[in-house]
Amino acid sequence: MSQETNPPASGARVPWQRVHPPVRAAVEEFLGGRVVEAETQPGGFSPAAAVRLRTDNGGRAFVKAVGPEPNADAVRLYQAELKIAAALPESVPAPRLLTGFELEGWVTLVFEDVEGEHPELPWRRDQLDRVLTAVKGMSAALTPAPIDASPIGKVFGSSFNGWRMLLDEETDGLDPWALRHLGELAELESGWAEAAAGDTLVHADLRADNILLNGERVYVVDWPWACLGAPWVDQVMMLPSIGMQGGPPPHELCTDPGAEVTSVVAAVTGYFVRHGRLPDPPGLPTVRAFQRAQGVVALDWLKRRTGWA
Known part of the structure; x- marks a missing residue:
């Protein structure tokens, strides 16, 4: 099967080190520790950071963050997600939003780090x-x-x-x-x-x-x-x-x-x-x-x- 027939659901993710420094500092302040491990998650298309973080005090979180470049539509999408994620009740089978904020043009969402794997492809x-x-x-x-x-x-x-x-x-x-x-x-x-x-x-x-x-x-x-x-x-x-x-x-x-x-x-x-x-x-x-x-x-x-x- 060709790449065009079955292309991957992944895009150009931003590594944690390239996230706006004040955003990284704000996330570390919320988590109460310095980030010592940042594992980028490749799934999804937005030109944003999507990383599982571990701090020096053992804290864990999944963080999504996007800035105004190169696609301003991604910022609006993350603003919409922040609003929805903050309102979802615990009965919804979704990771819990721990905090979210906008800072100097960046939108950031901090979720609980849920252990899990995407379904295997081709689908079982x-x-x-x-x-x-x-x-x-x-x-x-x-x-x-x-x-x-x-x-x-x-x-x-x-x-x-x-x-x-x-x-x-x-x-x-x-x-x-x-x-x-x-x-x-x-x-x-x-x-x-x-x-x-x-x-x-x-x-x-x-x-x-x-x-x-x-x-x-x-x-x-x-x-x-x-x-x-x-x-x-x-x-x-x-x-x-x-x-x-x-x-x-x-x-x-x-x-x-x-x-x-x-x-x-x-x-x-x-x-x-x-x-x-x-x-x-x-x-x-x-x-x-x-x-x-x-x-x-x-x-x-x-x-x-x-x-x-």
Whole structure:
């Protein structure tokens, strides 16, 4: 399998030594000791530090920190995550936020250091079944949402207008089926926000690199996109990455024939297909390849769901 077909979910992480010195000092002050070990965690795309720290007094923490360069959008994303993480109740299967702060343009989140490993890739069926069961249970436990959050339609907004945007953009290299049905896909996608609406707190960005397995426990990390949606949204949005990373294809894991699901699948597919055609964002050299690979899987799923020739 080629690198483009199955690209890694990792980007250009910032080592702890390159984090803004006042930020490092503030973290050490909070932890009450000098950092003697900093292990960068590679999963994820943001051009930020993501490190497991150990201090000289035995303290441990997982720290995420991002500055305004090279991508200011990452700062806004971390600000959103700080707000969500601070509000998540202990019932949510996520690492506990110990503290968070903004300092001289940097946003920093300090979490408890949870022991665990990402699911093995290609996906093992036993681990996949554990994760899907945990996601279903999490969705049930977060209905109704225990915290205030924005509706999914507001959070993702025009990002899920991919097919509609492609109506007015260059389409060289677009899949022939998608090009043939572009107008229909734009129409199908247009109702996604209403289809995905609900009162469940959804993570909205589930992938293997946002999941940790610890014994029988499943932890879900990285919540900046958390929003209100239908209880099935997390599973549906996760399935293209599962299929791309060696798991079963989406149509085998989601047999719901509902028009609402198809509308959301259309929007997710349009997002991956269109964004995969865009230039790399500043500081995120790997995300487009990951989106393109998910788009291939999602498009096959969409073809099956629509039944269009």
